[in-house]
Amino acid sequence: MERPELPLPQLHAFAVLAEELHFGRAATRLGIAQPPLSQQIRRLEEKVGHALFSREPGHVALTPAGRELLPAARRALSDLAEGLAAARAVGSGRAGCLRIGFAASLALTVLPGLLHTFRQRFPEVRLNIHEMTTAPQIAALHDKTIDIGLLREPPTDEPGLGFETVLSEPFVAVLPSAHPLAATRTVETAQLADSPFVLLPREVGPGLYDRITGLCTAAGFTPRVAQHAVEWQTVCALVETGLGVSLAPASIRRIRLRGVAFRGLRPATARTRVAVAWRSNDPNPLVSRLLATVSQVPQRGLL
Amino acid sequence: MERPELPLPQLHAFAVLAEELHFGRAATRLGIAQPPLSQQIRRLEEKVGHALFSREPGHVALTPAGRELLPAARRALSDLAEGLAAARAVGSGRAGCLRIGFAASLALTVLPGLLHTFRQRFPEVRLNIHEMTTAPQIAALHDKTIDIGLLREPPTDEPGLGFETVLSEPFVAVLPSAHPLAATRTVETAQLADSPFVLLPREVGPGLYDRITGLCTAAGFTPRVAQHAVEWQTVCALVETGLGVSLAPASIRRIRLRGVAFRGLRPATARTRVAVAWRSNDPNPLVSRLLATVSQVPQRGLL
DNA sequence: TGAGCTGATATCTCTAGGCGTATGGAGCGC
DNA sequence: GCGCTCCATACGCCTAGAGATATCAGCTCA
Numbered sequence: 001m002e003r004p005e006l007p008l009p010q011l012h013a014f015a016v017l018a019e020e021l022h023f024g025r026a027a028t029r030l031g032i033a034q035p036p037l038s039q040q041i042r043r044l045e046e047k048v049g050h051a052l053f054s055r056e057p058g059h060v061a062l063t064p065a066g067r068e069l070l071p072a073a074r075r076a077l078s079d080l081a082e083g084l085a086a087a088r089a090v091g092s093g094r095a096g097c098l099r100i101g102f103a104a105s106l107a108l109t110v111l112p113g114l115l116h117t118f119r120q121r122f123p124e125v126r127l128n129i130h131e132m133t134t135a136p137q138i139a140a141l142h143d144k145t146i147d148i149g150l151l152r153e154p155p156t157d158e159p160g161l162g163f164e165t166v167l168s169e170p171f172v173a174v175l176p177s178a179h180p181l182a183a184t185r186t187v188e189t190a191q192l193a194d195s196p197f198v199l200l201p202r203e204v205g206p207g208l209y210d211r212i213t214g215l216c217t218a219a220g221f222t223p224r225v226a227q228h229a230v231e232w233q234t235v236c237a238l239v240e241t242g243l244g245v246s247l248a249p250a251s252i253r254r255i256r257l258r259g260v261a262f263r264g265l266r267p268a269t270a271r272t273r274v275a276v277a278w279r280s281n282d283p284n285p286l287v288s289r290l291l292a293t294v295s296q297v298p299q300r301g302l303l
Numbered sequence: 304m305e306r307p308e309l310p311l312p313q314l315h316a317f318a319v320l321a322e323e324l325h326f327g328r329a330a331t332r333l334g335i336a337q338p339p340l341s342q343q344i345r346r347l348e349e350k351v352g353h354a355l356f357s358r359e360p361g362h363v364a365l366t367p368a369g370r371e372l373l374p375a376a377r378r379a380l381s382d383l384a385e386g387l388a389a390a391r392a393v394g395s396g397r398a399g400c401l402r403i404g405f406a407a408s409l410a411l412t413v414l415p416g417l418l419h420t421f422r423q424r425f426p427e428v429r430l431n432i433h434e435m436t437t438a439p440q441i442a443a444l445h446d447k448t449i450d451i452g453l454l455r456e457p458p459t460d461e462p463g464l465g466f467e468t469v470l471s472e473p474f475v476a477v478l479p480s481a482h483p484l485a486a487t488r489t490v491e492t493a494q495l496a497d498s499p500f501v502l503l504p505r506e507v508g509p510g511l512y513d514r515i516t517g518l519c520t521a522a523g524f525t526p527r528v529a530q531h532a533v534e535w536q537t538v539c540a541l542v543e544t545g546l547g548v549s550l551a552p553a554s555i556r557r558i559r560l561r562g563v564a565f566r567g568l569r570p571a572t573a574r575t576r577v578a579v580a581w582r583s584n585d586p587n588p589l590v591s592r593l594l595a596t597v598s599q600v601p602q603r604g605l606l
Numbered sequence: 607t608g609a610g611c612t613g614a615t616a617t618c619t620c621t622a623g624g625c626g627t628a629t630g631g632a633g634c635g636c
Numbered sequence: 637g638c639g640c641t642c643c644a645t646a647c648g649c650c651t652a653g654a655g656a657t658a659t660c661a662g663c664t665c666a
Contacts, residue, residue, distance in 0.1 A: 039653085073383070075379075
């Protein structure tokens with residue numbers, strides 16, 4: 001890339017004069033007197049090395065060289081004007097792109113309302129959403145693959161990231177319809193001590209995993225994990241086949257399967273937190289706007 | 304069109320830094336010291352109103368706003384560089400476009416050699432050729448529809464235009480094969496006194512028309528015009544049908560029709576001139592180059 | 607022939623900005 | 637802790653160029 005030879009103000013004057021083909025009128029449009037315009041054009045012609053306009057008395061016209069330069073000048077000017085406007089829009093947070101990671105179980109609860117409200121407020125902002133579990137979200141935030149995370153059971157101390165609780169929801173027991181406890185309205189955690197468990201593997205969300213096993217420990221038993229599955233959808237399907245039972249955030253009641261029953265869990269104080277996460281030093285104004293939107297939109301949990 | 308807000312040198316620095324993502328290296332590539340580069344970027348950022356680069360220690364990266372501005376800046380810079388190069392090429396006469404009018408009868412004689420030679424010398428020049436008779440060429444030169452004319456019997460005094468004889472060629476008699484004179488090797492003009500004539504209308508080429516009727520007058524008769532036709536091709540076709548005879552520049556021997564005979568004309572001093580014509584004040588360097596080419600390429604007439 | 611329009615020239619002012627050197631300050635590795 | 641890298645800041649110099657006013661020159665038209 002060589003250094004630019006032609007100053008933009010001169011090219012602007014050139015473009016306007018090329019439209020008016022009249023020094024006086026062009027100068028007026030540019031908001032300057034006529035002699036300075038003559039100078040601008042002359043300077044530009046000197047730099048190009050050839051006349052750009054032919055000045056016959058009473059008639060200004062583009063030379064072939066001028067005709068060649070004009071489209072380039074126009075494009076450059078409009079490109080820059082548009083680019084500047086776009087950069088300002090993005091810089092001010094009016095437009096741009098925000099990459100959001102979210103836990104699958106939120107696709108039916110907090111996410112839709114959030115997206116809807118944010119899109120209404122900032123229609124020019126493009127939202128790229130990516131389903132991912134907690135641990136990958138943390139990693140993606142660190143290497144800037146996403147800008148916002150919506151995750152369960154945020155780690156208590158993750159340097160460089162900020163968290164804020166969006167929603168706290170109770171746990172439910174996930175049972176096969178045929179399970180004896182499915183007949184009751186609520187389930188005591190301890191009553192699950194003898195059933196095999198279907199859980200998400202610890203790696204995809206250590207916080208939630210530890211939270212669930214913690215509930216069991218608190219109830220006096222260690223859960224026996226019969227099977228792991230990476231999605232709640234799959235967990236429910238496995239429960240339906242009678243492979244075991246599970247404990248899950250109440251949100252997954254939205255997953256409707258005929259052979260699966262969701263029952264309230266006691267103690268009712270057992271709750272799981274959903275949090276929004278971001279890089280604490282992220283200068284992107286869209287991030288703070290999304291955080292503001294999150295805290296303004298009331299999040300209603302299930303149960 | 305608003306006045307440009309961003310100076311090009313700063314945009315250039317911006318583009319280079321966006322490639323290097325390193326102030327020191329970018330400054331080196333720009334051939335300046337590092338502090339000035341920091342200034343350029345800062346000034347640009349002030350004008351845009353937002354940071355374009357994020358400077359974390361040991362790591363320079365584009366902000367979203369910078370990413371938005373970059374493609375526009377690149378396009379503007381390359382557009383201008385290309386536009387400038389093109390304008391210079393055209394201005395210096397290395398490239399461009401030349402519109403040439405030519406008499407149909409020259410399509411098979413002077414035109415091909417001229418085009419060939421010129422194209423070899425200036426391969427970047429586009430030649431637009433338009434078949435037209437003498438009078439329209441004069442008009443087209445005046446209103447700049449063409450830049451060069453190749454015509455027969457140039458007017459002796461046409462203000463604003465320059466002419467130079469390219470070729471002087473004899474006349475031939477155009478006869479139906481069945482015509483008694485077709486049996487002889489050459490024809491005396493006076494021998495055609497009793498034959499009806501097929502000629503081009505005077506309007507399309509008054510010079511040539513007057514030249515032909517002048518030959519007849521000199522031979523002691525006024526030609527009786529049985530039919531006009533606007534193209535030599537048609538004239539020959541009409542002669543072939545026996546409608547009459549004609550006098551034409553020797554070039555049209557190239558038109559081969561079975562029923563038509565071309566015979567040399569006496570007096571042999573009767574010749575017609577082909578000239579190149581141009582606007583005498585045309586600043587287009589291509590015009591003078593074409594004129595130079597014309598005078599350097601030896602033009603060989605027929606007979 | 608004189609008025610009016612159009613563009614070029616001359617001259618002056620002023621400032622934005624491009625570049626340099628010198629220096630400061632934050633991280634990072636030894 | 638020391639030095640190194642990397643970027644920012646401060647200050648000074650100097651030129652390009654954008655703007656103004658005043659004036660001139662060529663053409664047209666009444």
